[in-house]
Amino acid sequence: MTVLIGLRAERRALVAALRAGRDVLVEGPAGTGKSLLVRTAAAAVSGGVVVVEGSAAVTTGALLGHHEPAEVLHSGFAAASFVDGPLLVAMRHGWLLHLEEANRLPPDTLNLLLAPLGERRIAVARVGTVVAAPGFRVVATVNDDDPSGTRPLGRALGERLVRLRLEHQRAEEERAVVRLHAPGAPAWLVRAGVSVTRATRRHPDLLRGASVRGSIDLMLVVRELAELEGVDLHVRNGPARGTILRACLVALSGRVTVRESAGRSAEDVIREVWEDELTLRVAAPAGPTTTVAVPSIVVRPGGPRPAPDQAHGPGPVTTVAPGRDLAAEPGGMPLTAGTRPGRAATMAPDGPGGADVASSPAAALTDPELDDLAEIATGTRGRATRRGRRRRLAGADPRQAHRLAVQIIVQRARLAPAGRRGTGRL
Secondary structure, three states, X not given: OOOOOOXXXXXXXXXXXXXXXXXXXXXEOOOOOHHHHHHHHHHHHOOOEEEEEOOOOOOHHHHHXXXXXXXHHHHOOOHXXXXXXXXXXXXXXXOEEEEEOHHHOOHHXXXXXXXXXXXXXXXXOOOXXXXXXXXXXXXXXXXXOOOOOOOOOOHHHHOOXXXXXXXXXXXXXXXXXXXXXXXXXXXXXXXXXXXXXXXXXXOOOXXXXXXXXXXXXXXXXXXXXXXXXXXXXXXXXXXXXXXHHHHHHHHHOOOXXXXXXXXXXXXXXHHHHHHHHHHHOOOOOOOOOOOOOOOOOOOOOOOOOOOOOOOOOOOXXXXXXXXXXXXXXXXXXXXXXXXXXXXXXXXXXXXXXXXOOOXXXXXXXXXXXXXXXXXXHHOOOOHHHHOOOHHHHOOOOHHHHHHHHXXXXXXXXXXXXXXXXXXXXX
C-alpha cells in the first residue's frame, strides 16, 4: 500500500473541510500526491470512495446510471431496471465521490453535479428523487499545469466547492518517497536523482518540469541500466554519473515541456541540468565538519586580495570537512583548481531560481586561475599562456570550463561594490 509522505497540513485542511460538510476542489501540478491525499483523507471521514476518471467519454448517463436493456424489454422502464452510476452509488451509501482530473469532464457532465452539491438530492427520470445519505461528499482534483484536453471549471460549480492548493513537496520528502519505491538505492544516488528532477522545475527553458514520479522512474531505470553495464552505483565516479545521465534521458525527457522560444530539445536541456547538478555543482558537506569562515571576496583593480582566514562579519558560511574531496560528492565538481583541503566554498543564498542552488567556488579561485578558465573557454592565448599557468586546467572540458567561468563571473559581479565606476577585470 502506498504511504502518504509529507502534506500533513494539507491533509488536516482537507479532512476539516470534509468534516464540515463541504465539497472540495484540490488543485496542483501533476505528481504532487493529490489522489493519494484524497484517498488518505477519505479513510478518515468516510466509509468508501467512488473514483471517476475524468475524460470526454464520461457522459451524464455514465455518471448517473442507465436502464438495463434486457429488463426494459421484459418489464419496461421501471426503477428496478435502473443500474446506478458512480454518482448514485456514492449518494445512496454516503461515500466520497472522487472526480479525478475533473477539468477533463464534459460541461454537461459537470452540470449534472450542481443539484447534488447544492441540495444533496437529484431527480432521476422514471426512478424518482434520490436523496444523498449522510457522509456524501464530492472531491474534484485538477492538474492545473496541463492545458491539453482540459477546460476551466464553470463559475456555478466553483461556487459550490472550497479550494485546496498543493505544491511540490520539499526535497527531503521527495527523497523519502523515492526511497520508499527504490529501497536499497545508495543515499548519494537518491540525492542526485531528486536534485536533477527538482532542477527541471526551475530551468528557464522548461515550461513544465518533472514531478517526483520522474525521480522514482529514474532510480528504477538507473538500477537496471547499471546492472546491464556492469557499473557499481555505490562508487561515485565518472561511469556512475554517465549511467545516471543515460537514465535521466529516458526517465525525464518525456515528462518535461520545452518552451517553443528556447529552440532546444528536451534531451539537450536534461543533459544541461545533469551537468549543473552532478558536474558543475559543489555539493554541500554532510556529517561532522570543521567550520572555516570565508569572507566575501571583492575584486578591486590593483588592490590586494583579502586573506582567506580574514573575518568580515557575519554571513553565510559553508563548512568543509578536512581532507574532504568535493569532487567525490554527489554533484561534485571535477574542476578542482583553487580548491584546497580545509578551504570552504561560499554558498549563495536562495534566489528566485529556487532553493538548493550552490554557487560556484569563486572565493577559492585566484585571478590567474580565472584567466585559465577564460582561455580554455574561449580558445584564446592570453595572460594565462604567457605566465605558463594553463597547465592547471589543461584537462578540463572546454564547455564545462566555459559554464563554470560564467558562474564565477556572475558570483564576483554580485559581490562587487555597487556604484563603483572605472574599469576592472570584470
